Amino acid sequence: NTRHLDRCEAALGQLEALARHQPAYAPWCTYLRGILINERDCDWAEAEAIFSRLLETDLEPALHGRVLLALGRSYQYQGRWQEALHTYEAAVSLFIELNRPVDQAKAWKQMAICCRRGFTQGDFNAAALDQGITYCRRALDLLEAIEAPSPSVVWLIGSVWNTLGLIHRSLRQWDEAIACYQRDLALCRSLGDRLGEGLSYGNLGEVYQRRGPDTWPQALDAYRQALAIIREFDDRYEEIEVLANLGSLHREMGKPVRALEHYDRAIGLIEALRAGASSEEARAGFLATTVDVYANTVLLCLEMERGDQAFDYGERARSRAFLDVLVSHSPALARRMAAVPTTLAQVQAALPPDALLLEYFTTGLVEAQDRRPASSHRQVYRHRFPPARTLIFAITRQGLWVHDTGLSPNDLLPRRLDSVVERHFLKPELRRRLYDHLIAPVEPLLRGRRRLYLVPHGPLHYIPFQALIAPDGDTLLREGGPSFVYAPSATFLLHSRQRTEGAAPAPLLALGYNGQDRMALRFAEAEAQRVAQVTGGRALIGPTPKKAILYREAAGHQVLHISCHGEFDPDLPLASALYLGPGETLTAMEVLEHLRLRCDLVVLSACESGLSRVRRGDELIGLTRAFFYAGTSALLSTLWRVDERSTLILMEQFYQGLQAGLDFADALSRAQLYLKSLSRREASKLLERFLLEDSASAWPTLFEVLRRPQTHPKGWAESAMDEQTGLGWARRHEERPFADPYHWAPFILTGDRTLLGVEAG
Template sequence: MLQRDDIRRYYVANLIAAGHAYARMRNHAAARDHFQKALYHGGDLRDRVMDAYLGLGMVYRNADDHAGAIEYLTKAVTLADQLDIPYFTTLTHAFLGRTYLMTGEYAQALPHYEKAVAAIEDQRSLLQTGESRSSYFDQMTGVYNGLITTLLHLGKQETAFDYSERARARAFLDVLGNRVDLSHGRVSALIDEERELKRKIAELQALRDESGQDGIRNEMERLRREYQAFLAKLQQDDREHASLVSVAPLTLKDVRRMLPENTTLLQFHVFENSVVVWAVRSDAVRAMQVPVGRKELLEAIRAFRTEIAGLAPDEDVNRSARALYTLLFKDLQLTANHRLIIVPHDVLHYLPFQSLMMPNGYYLIEQHGISYLSSASLMQFTIEKRKQVADDAVLAFGNPDLGNPALNLRYAEREVKEIGRLFPTSAIYVRKEATERRAKEKAADYPLIHFATHGEFNEKDPLASSLKLSPEGSSSGDLTAGEIFRLKLNASLVVLSACESALGRISSGDEIVGLTRAFIYAGTPSVVTTLWKVDDKATYLLMQSFYQNLKRMSKGEALRQAQISLMRSLRHPYFWGAFVLTGDAE
């Protein structure tokens, strides 16, 4: 039988739910009435009272009464801090920060956004499943964007960069950390310790009642300290794995120290109504705002890609290429011949920057070497994994037999055989010999790995994205991203000249979970991929030139010169613009 306090709790909860329903219908008077009744009956139910204050704050803000909103949201923040539940802390401080941001009170907004983000990262570290962590972050992306916007208004462009990096890194890294065995056997004992700590914390979170019993709260705090100590130890033993389970991105100062003198890193961040780009060099940094909203940018990129894929006339493609260059680059003042490292964000992951046209009529790739990173923090690991490109052997798989003649890649077979001619001690596998088993067994033994195969991206389950190899026995032939994460590679370069192999999913947390990142974790510093279905013959010609160049050039320059060489006969970017190098270009 329900007790009196239980009945009161349910009654107050229903009043709050009704208040939110009226608020969604913009019936401010009815919403205020229900939230006020919840306050009256809430009494000592601190979580319900907090929720009612939060509701009132939202109603007043939606009615453009910012003073009233700040009054009630401040009361909600006070109760949330007392309850010490990260989700409540995030909501209340984020709403109060947003309200101050809307009124232009940036200095007042800043500490609330900072506390909201800290609570997000605390909560996400302890969420048990990838699904719950991803869902949680999907709701909180706007908090990071609000904080970055606030920092930029305050002229704190360096700190804004750091939070942009934290947002993109965490959106990918947390979800990944629970989905795949990432230890490579190096820190397996610590990984077991992490899972046990998270299990204990999750159990306590489930037990803690709304009033926050002191005993449970004290035990939670002890376990959190223990978890932080664990993360510090993991950071010492394996920094790369630590970066996949905790907040450990590079700062802007770190990035500048790592950049060579002749290199500019361009980091983009897409907001609903604008785009911000940081142009970072070893000796300087500038942050600029591009006045284009996400929706407009998405439409422009989609139109450009459609023109490329459809082999639209050169004048149409060039018009779009110039417009996008002008939109994104006109205020950047790029230094001539500087190599560019591009860190895209959101829809910009789908833009072939190398195919943008400069005012002088040259494509960007003709004037600048270009490489990509999914986040600037990835640079520390690609540099650490940098290896001298050996010129003696390639492990190559081409045109595997997929049981369907329509999927044959005739020039892919010629492609890998030509590689074998250039590198006589290579291992070349085609048709039925190009199996998943061989790829797994031999991948660790070769300094260069090449897949001339079909690739498939799985949006519903990014870790099921795969390279298509020949089926064998019980094996489907799909070499998935999840399996690649578990490989141990010694290769200086992996090339995926496969259809759509780089089309990783862009989540609302804005991190591509795809084959590229899997190969880098597995051990290679550099991966060449494609952004769309590539012409079979053009790929053969480009790769022939690329591997010849690789004997005497850096990886980035070898790819760039191969693309420029192909332009002489096939100027349209459909034939050469899909190829991108992610990671270390040296």
């Protein structure tokens, strides 16, 4: 508990003083400092960094193994189960070489915990439970073979039995689970281990709860005993679990008010713990492990017909994670957001009369679909796992409407994020179905609205809403229809309108790079030059080094425009990169660490710049969030690999709209509609003008440029552009080559400083 950790701090201080004279102790001091940061401060990302650096040094084998175990714990706290498993596997291999069976058993136990927690959170399928049982049995075989075990080994044996009980519970094997917990409880009592008793009581409570109403009184008693003991030791992580279980139990007992009280206390602890993590990945991972508490709270509020509270809890689920990172990356905006927590009443008061806000909320998202035949013959159980639902909160000045779409978010979850969006979500039949579920229920509220604010959730972040097909056959983006603004939360929408203090004086900085070889583009540099010309800004193009200039000068511009090849990394989202020049990339992590902006707008005219990895907690990790953390008020990005010719035309129209006085959203919708309706003849003239204006480059003929293969098989690539003569071109000059949503739908605007008609002071 806290007192013990304080004593550890004092002892570590003495050891660190000794290490100044005896360097051999230094790595041990670093390791122990990391343990304190991990367990006391809950700064798992910082602890991860400490342990990772230690492993790069020449450690004695025993310490190397301990550091591996500690690093695995850091990954566990962040919900990064697969990384934790790999780390523990390395520890097991080392401990086998060193003939250290107790340490080996510790690693097996932690691996079993990862399997069980990963399954519970929906990241692993049921096969992980079988593997977890195997790990527990291996650990018990090693430990119970030890003659005259020490108290620490006895404690470890009890802990393994407890873990095995958790797995049996997930398999709905209630009697086996109770037997395991009782063995652990007896060992804890023999050792005087109060915290261990508390954990066992909590686990017994879950089994009694699941057995049904006859054993609910026993469940309630077990939870109360667990909570009292856990609070003695200030174990906030376990306290969250027990409070959430009490909320779940009271909900089943038909006591919603008491249930909501417990859920609310659990959420308060979650937010306090998450704020202690120092990296986006750590916060997102922790939120992914606790997201079900928020989801169950939202669903409970709706059962109680408290739609306003349901909305408020949904906002807390999204906005707190965003605010946590802003504290370190954009303190001014973070202060504004923290000072005014956004509630439904505040959103309604800020909305103009011609606006509609659609905030979606998904529950029960399972990232690992269980398709293995081995698990199909038995029932498995995820404690507190909410049902799969997709909810719409439709908000106007006048009221709130909540609708259950009947759509499971698991039906929308892409298998892969690279190059999947345009292949999957642009299918006409799916776009019609999504309109029916996501827009049609609130269509009466949409009539006559000038602005539609969209706050997606979960896999809905990958959907180009403007391309959804209405029953009349037209898309949601249409003449006379609303313009669109996306946002990670309503809280962000209300505050992104406020310009950062000390607004930048220069109009625009444009960076353009065509690239080389397989990533070579044709129009990226021409685009950068053109938008700089339209706005009176400055363009940096070609092989000139740009990153140092960007770091130094970006804060002095109102608009930052980057036109180049971009690449989204679905496995390491913070490694997603923009290619600025030969051998020069700008990653999402570098944006987070080095870029500080005072921009009204950042435009990422690049492949996949808008894609982010969505964790179960709805945290988007990628370039989009990185630039918001860096300080922009709004961002225009793309959801998939874009045809650069259509991009060039759209961007010119967008900036011309801004110069004409349109706001960002209206300028984008106008440009998209222009591109959608553009004839082949008109497009030919535009591109020919762009080529002629670029006198610095040795361009090929227009016909050769337009025949170059593109990433999408529709439009120009399969018509006159592929013919050997220009005759087909002349005959089809009235065709609309960019009407397919592949060309115009990937461009999305997130945030808007002019939002809700309010300018910052």
